[in-house]
Amino acid sequence: MMAVFTALPRSAIGRCVHEFGQGGVRSIRGTVLGSENSNFYVHTLERRLVATVLEASSVAAPSFSACLAYALCLNGLPTPAPCCGTNAPLCATVGGMILVAGANLLGRVAILAGQAAASRTAGSLAVLHLACLGCMYYCPHIHGEAWVRASAMLAAAHSPRGSQHALEHETSLLARLVLSPGYDRLPRGLCHYDLFQDNVSLVAPSRTARERLSGCFDFHFAGCGQMVMDTAILSEAWRSQCAVRERWDMARAALHAYQTLRPLARRERSCIIEALRSASIRFWTSRLCGYYRHRVTGMRSLHEPRAFRPAWHVRIARASG
Numbered sequence: 371m372m373a374v375f376t377a378l379p380r381s382a383i384g385r386c387v388h389e390f391g392q393g394g395v396r397s398i399r400g401t402v403l404g405s406e407n408s409n410f411y412v413h414t415l416e417r418r419l420v421a422t423v424l425e426a427s428s429v430a431a432p433s434f435s436a437c438l439a440y441a442l443c444l445n446g447l448p449t450p451a452p453c454c455g456t457n458a459p460l461c462a463t464v465g466g467m468i469l470v471a472g473a474n475l476l477g478r479v480a481i482l483a484g485q486a487a488a489s490r491t492a493g494s495l496a497v498l499h500l501a502c503l504g505c506m507y508y509c510p511h512i513h514g515e516a517w518v519r520a521s522a523m524l525a526a527a528h529s530p531r532g533s534q535h536a537l538e539h540e541t542s543l544l545a546r547l548v549l550s551p552g553y554d555r556l557p558r559g560l561c562h563y564d565l566f567q568d569n570v571s572l573v574a575p576s577r578t579a580r581e582r583l584s585g586c587f588d589f590h591f592a593g594c595g596q597m598v599m600d601t602a603i604l605s606e607a608w609r610s611q612c613a614v615r616e617r618w619d620m621a622r623a624a625l626h627a628y629q630t631l632r633p634l635a636r637r638e639r640s641c642i643i644e645a646l647r648s649a650s651i652r653f654w655t656s657r658l659c660g661y662y663r664h665r666v667t668g669m670r671s672l673h674e675p676r677a678f679r680p681a682w683h684v685r686i687a688r689a690s691g
């Protein structure tokens with residue numbers, strides 16, 4: 371099973387990796403996880419890398435995310451610095467698409483990880499926010515309110531009759547928050563906007579030792595915006611993955627760990643419930659879109675939309691076959 375949309379020939383990936391000065395390729399294998407881009411484990415004579423072919427058409431966002439990952443790595447966040455080429459720093463082009471590569475992090479992705487991992491990840495998010503507070507560079511949040519509304523319309527076009535109103539209703543809650551007085555005055559900064567379990571890696575230094583965070587990655591949705599929304603995205607993503615009785619503890623652990631480093635401002639605390647609900651809507655619409663898109667492309671590694679479905683019933687059509 372592979373999560374690869376663009377099956378590049380080994381020679382093409384090898385050429386890019388060579389351009390990055392990483393030595394000859396020993397093996398290439400597509401990753402199992404991933405829903406937006408095509409990722410490959412590339413082992414060269416010198417290093418173990420992950421190469422990502424960015425499926426997005428815009429050039430600005432990929433180069434922003436690569437620069438951000440690079441800057442964060444320099445600022446002490448555990449994130450793999452992208453490899454640099456001589457002619458095209460931080461990325462290479464292959465078949466008209468952009469390819470970035472970085473170190474293959476040790477350990478495993480944090481799927482089914484517990485509260486300790488959620489806390490460490492939330493701490494890293496706080497470090498990210500603090501490191502980027504003074505950043506003057508502006509890159510819009512591509513999965514913001516406008517994207518959620520557009521995606522909800524797309525998902526509604528595919529979803530079973532009767533679900534459209536549900537989608538419209540939920541996305542209008544996000545619009546209401548964004549348009550509410552005071553939203554613009556919430557503290558802003560650079561945000562990851564997708565720090566869920568699949569984008570974090572954990573490693574145990576020895577068999578008996580506790581796992582620690584070996585790194586965070588996937589800055590492809592990163593952009594500028596209200597930091598409380600980013601915090602809510604993290605909290606909601608981790609909360610949704612655990613058993614119902616543990617959900618509240620998971621969210622509380624994540625928010626507590628975040629606030630140990632960056633306490634939320636009064637304004638942020640007063641809209642946290644709306645922010646959490648909006649985060650849930652963001653994931654729900656992105657997963658619904660991914661679900662319908664991947665049914666067409668036949669991709670088998672799908673994110674489950676139902677984890678973020680609102681409490682009332684919206685039927686999601688089962689993939690045929």
Ligand SMILES: Nc1ncnc2c1ncn2[C@@H]1O[C@H](COP(=O)(O)OP(=O)(O)OP(=O)(O)O)[C@@H](O)[C@H]1O
Pocket residue numbers: 401402403404405406407408409420422450472473474475476479564568569571587588590
């Ligand atoms: N630097 C890395 N080290 C180890 N594994 C990685 C690394 N980068 C990516 N991966 C693996 O590839 C998978 C997909 O990567 P990534 O999350 O960047 O893809 P994506 O297509 O943007 O997916 P999504 O939006 O669903 O997170 C990860 O879940 C992880 O298993």
Ligand SMILES: N[C@@H](CCO)C(=O)O
Pocket residue numbers: 405406513564566653656657673
């Ligand atoms: N990481 C997102 C996919 C892109 O928005 C999700 O889990 O739904």
